[in-house]
Amino acid sequence: MAEQLFLDAPSLGSLLPSELFARLRAAGTSIVYQDKALIQARGDARPGLSIIREGAVQIGNPGLDGSFVVTSILGPGHCFGEMTLFGDLPRTHDAVAKGATVIDHVSPAAYERFAEANPALTRAMLGMMARRLYATLEFADDLRRLPLKVQLAKLLLSMVREGRARATHEELGARFGVSRVAIGTALGVLESEGLVKRSYGGIEVPDRAALQRWIEHRTMLAPVRG
Numbered sequence: 101m102a103e104q105l106f107l108d109a110p111s112l113g114s115l116l117p118s119e120l121f122a123r124l125r126a127a128g129t130s131i132v133y134q135d136k137a138l139i140q141a142r143g144d145a146r147p148g149l150s151i152i153r154e155g156a157v158q159i160g161n162p163g164l165d166g167s168f169v170v171t172s173i174l175g176p177g178h179c180f181g182e183m184t185l186f187g188d189l190p191r192t193h194d195a196v197a198k199g200a201t202v203i204d205h206v207s208p209a210a211y212e213r214f215a216e217a218n219p220a221l222t223r224a225m226l227g228m229m230a231r232r233l234y235a236t237l238e239f240a241d242d243l244r245r246l247p248l249k250v251q252l253a254k255l256l257l258s259m260v261r262e263g264r265a266r267a268t269h270e271e272l273g274a275r276f277g278v279s280r281v282a283i284g285t286a287l288g289v290l291e292s293e294g295l296v297k298r299s300y301g302g303i304e305v306p307d308r309a310a311l312q313r314w315i316e317h318r319t320m321l322a323p324v325r326g
Contacts, residue, residue: 110231113177115224125151127214128204133197144191147184147208152176155201159193160274170274182229185211249286250318251276256296256303257311266302
């Protein structure tokens, strides 16, 4: 099962009782997308909530220079498109399937009917969106204050699952809008200090607490304790 990368916020599925979440997905229309298929494009006006049932979705934007900056990679239980529901805004990013992917698309009318009958959905959506905004504000501040090696360390720390962060150099580079060479250089610094170890398809983090301390000694703001 694909896991969420690059976005330190809970999935909608984790915030709702499993039976309620299953009924929400059933209120939508399921569509199967093949690997690398475009699910939505920046500027699309079609409103609705898109919930990942299977596979993974890469969220990002292509630049006019041919570059592609990845905002997040989402897995089962995550959703996107909430801004089209609550802000009547067009889609801000491309969404591309990573591997065979199944999406349940919930229309605005179906969402409104479901939310009226199930107030827990509104609470879960607000909590999810608040956490996403929180993470985005932290990331924006880091981009202005911190060198790449510290930004990368913070990202890896948020991604660690069972001592490993699953991401390639290309994915990490796309996250920060830099080359894989720049990512390799930053990883080399972290590796030379014994904080990470590069491996195929991921980065091992042998001591999460040590990486946390290294970050805290180099950030320019007091850490926020959750």
